Amino acid sequence: MKTQIEHNGIVVLTEEAAQEVSGSPLWNDDLRPTTRQEHSWKGINFATLWIGMCLCIPSYTMASGMIALGMNWWQAVGTIFLGNVIVLIPILLNSHAGTKFGIPYPVFARLWFGDKGAHIPTLARALVAAGWFGINTWIGTKAIDTLLMASFSSWGNLPGHTAIVFALFWILNISVAYRGPEGIKKLSAVAAPVVGISSIILLIWAFTNAGGWGPILETPSKFETTGEFLKVFFPSLTGVIGFWATLALNIPDFCRYAQSQKSQMVAQSLSLPITMTVFSFIGIAVTSATIVIFGQAIWDPVQLLAKFPPFVILLGTIIIVISSVTINVGANVVAPARAIENLYPKRITFGIGAIITGLFAILLQPWYIMSNFGNYIFGWLGTYAALLGPIDGIAIADYWLVRRRQLHLKELYKPNGRYNYANGFNKNGVYALIVGVVIPVLGLFIPPLRFLWDNAWTFGLFIAIGVYTYLMKNDQSVLKEGEYEQITLFDSKHNSPTEIAK
Template sequence: MESTTSKKSLLKKLEVPHEKDAVYELTPWINRDIVPLPPSRRTWGPWSFVGFWLVTGINISGWTSASALLALGLNVWQAMLTVIIGNIIVGFAVALNGLPGGEWHIGFPIINRYVWGLYGSFFPLLMRILLSFVWYGAQTWFGGQSIKVVIGAIWPSFLTMKNTLPEGTAMETNDCIAVILFWVLSLPLLAVPPELYKVPFRYATASITIAAFALFIWALAKQGGGGPLLSDPSTFLGIDKVPKGKELGWVMVLGVTTNVGSISAGIMNQSDYSRFARKPGDQVLSQIICVPIMSILTALVGIICTSCAAGFFPDEELLWEPYKLLIAIQTHGGPGARAAVFFAGCAFVVSQWGINISGNGVSGGIDLSGVFPKYINIRRGAFITACVGLAINPWQLLNTANRFITVLSSFAVFLGPATGLMITDYVVVRRRKVRLSHLYMPTQESIYWNTYGINFRAVFAWINGVWPLMPGFIAAVQNKTTSEGWTHMYYLSWLAGFFISGTTYIILCKIWPLEGLGEVDDKDVFGTFTEITKGDSTSYGSGESGENVIASQMVAPVLGRKAGVEDGEDKSSWKGKF
């Protein structure tokens, strides 16, 4: 009996902080970070989303994205065409998948409860958590390389210090110091609530934009043109066979889907950020415009800078990564070059913080919070993501395991179908109507319960979108060949999976209709559209059993806007409208 009491006491202490005046009770299905956000926490306007994509768009991964496309045999302008088409698709996909976040102010973990069912939602959550862990580690490595540039600009001897690590470590001592330093400096930033990001976004945006375009202009001026990659990339890269005709068309298709697939994880959980929008429309136009523009400019700047460097640093290998380019500039330049490299390196450090903290740390935190709401919030989940990201030894993955990178990049095979389900379910099947209160009810009374807590329509539709891509995916991972048909299907990966799963899901929902379509709450249960206190409404949730109950008056759905009140307006008199 005593041990049981001690266990309960320990678990109670481990629970996440909970406001005493909250309109819901803390349960295994709800906490402050996954409840529909109230107006006080929704601080992102259109320019906040622009800042988000400026900070996360100009990054090392985006800078080097064109290298893979040129390696396929495309010339610079063909590669850029695939970047343009791919990122226009990304812009619309991001805005579409951000709709439920902007309109209902719920994130990725909760959205999947109405798509996959209350228990089925754990499947896409675990996929996204895995990617957050791995990408946090990968971006930490890139951030460490940027820190190495900064330290090397202050103390040049740091770049050539003696390596004391054993062979096979896949990094040297200075790399290790820089990575650990970047990781440690990132920890305080993980504690910053996402609703406060709009302020640091302003300064981070200015620093990385100035640094990237200053480097771009300097490279063009120094080379006196675009460099050798623009005129004859195939010869310069040592490519024996340049694709033509039908083959060229399919390679360009692969280039388009590569661009979409590279950000497929960000597309899938976009509502984790759009839910912070002050108004539903704040995230739409800004992302449709800004996402492709920033990705296109970053890829173009990366290609031009690499091409120019190949011209004025002919003895160096191709400098695709900006941190290698900056080190080469310092090596071949004078004291003035060291100062320029220092400031540029600082800008890329800030950029890596932007993409890693918001894109991976916070995403991992939100998703972990969705799995264990009672014990993990965004902050705790972000710290867990950071620890696991470092523990996976990202330097080994990035420097020695090319096959692993192929697997990671090809994860769009699984994410494309999942995203197709999310968008078609919300836009086509449910017609953008959601009953918020039932998303937190793990009982058969919830309209999102389905069968044993799982929506098998989503399961079947997802499988139907994944299996046609698997033969090509397996062949790519194993570096083998398969039939032309399977290869071409794999080239379509994200797009094919998206449309096959989405279409299958719509058909299944016509044959096997979902329960509660068109229903929305007739009361603002969680204070999502107007601030309410515990005294204004019966609290949501129950005691120690963890089973959620809804007060009898919290039924029937109507979004506040349907009652004649637009989101973002003064709702002081809203109660009388229910």
């Protein structure tokens, strides 16, 4: 029986199949596969999404931590570019699944962990996203609070002024996130050009007023040997990869709306690494110029903005708010809200998931994570990269090596279906995750194996790929030869547009 239709590489359920599983406890309007009409995101939508998310304060200041650790400007920028090119690979590999089958991340995870086991990778991703939500809310709070104090001298004397700003900014983020991915698409379309043009204006101002780029771009590396450089390079590279390792997992949440594989792949390949690299360079160049202009290096764009006239401060505050909200709702709310929703699809909505995400973010104390660059790069980014690398590896291995891009879409929504495994848990996914995490962690306790921890995301990813692929040999959940063709109606000139659109 045909239960799914493939048209130009995109698979949707037939109307009969959708009706059959719509009453399942694993189905709701947010988690169901997208229809043909919902595949409406063009390449420009993915480009503006990434540009809007990349143009944020953490991206601006990322290189500053590396320079503080001894790198020169081009070593820092090169590390950032390489890290983003590396993480782009799993992003594109997982994007394919979301685009082809129109499924969000929690449903994608049912393939490799089972319908109950899927809570393991989705809640792990949710934990990281909630942490990032808190970080960006805190960054935005500090920015607004600082700029208010620069504009109104009495604001700093108001008891609890920072807490007031945090609460209001938190509410703003949750309110925008409540609208879901379509609201995020519209916000990104505004944020990308506004923040991008503002960054270029800031760069021109710095170069003009400093009479050049300043001393940071002339300062040599502090490392005398290659070995000394590599000790900082590898954990820094892992930190850069970890910056977007989160989106590498739940990118199907967005790519499920893509019009085609080509459009999303080209747009993401160009926008992510280029935007991150250029914006990091702008951060370095502007900071270098501040040494000449103000006599000190000002890495924080908020502190820099506070030195301008009130009208410029107002405009800058609006831009920083737009930037912070864009990355927060795009990168840090969708995944955890979907994961929480997946716990009880028939009762928990995306909006409720977004609110719970915001509350949990407060409990993670983002002010501590951002208290110094050591906590940020080595503690926060490095630690969760060690957790997400193996999950990325399992997702890639399952879709590309084990199933070879073929699956029974309807069965993902059946509690006792093909992807239920043993009582809802795929033990092979659990084993691969444990091995992929434990081996890199050994580097924390065994000095000669320190390189494993310094490259935790990379080692975890490849170890999990190997273990999972081996364990899943001849698994009963994998479609047999010819089975995909039996359940799939391939679009041809004989299919009516109405039928294909369903």
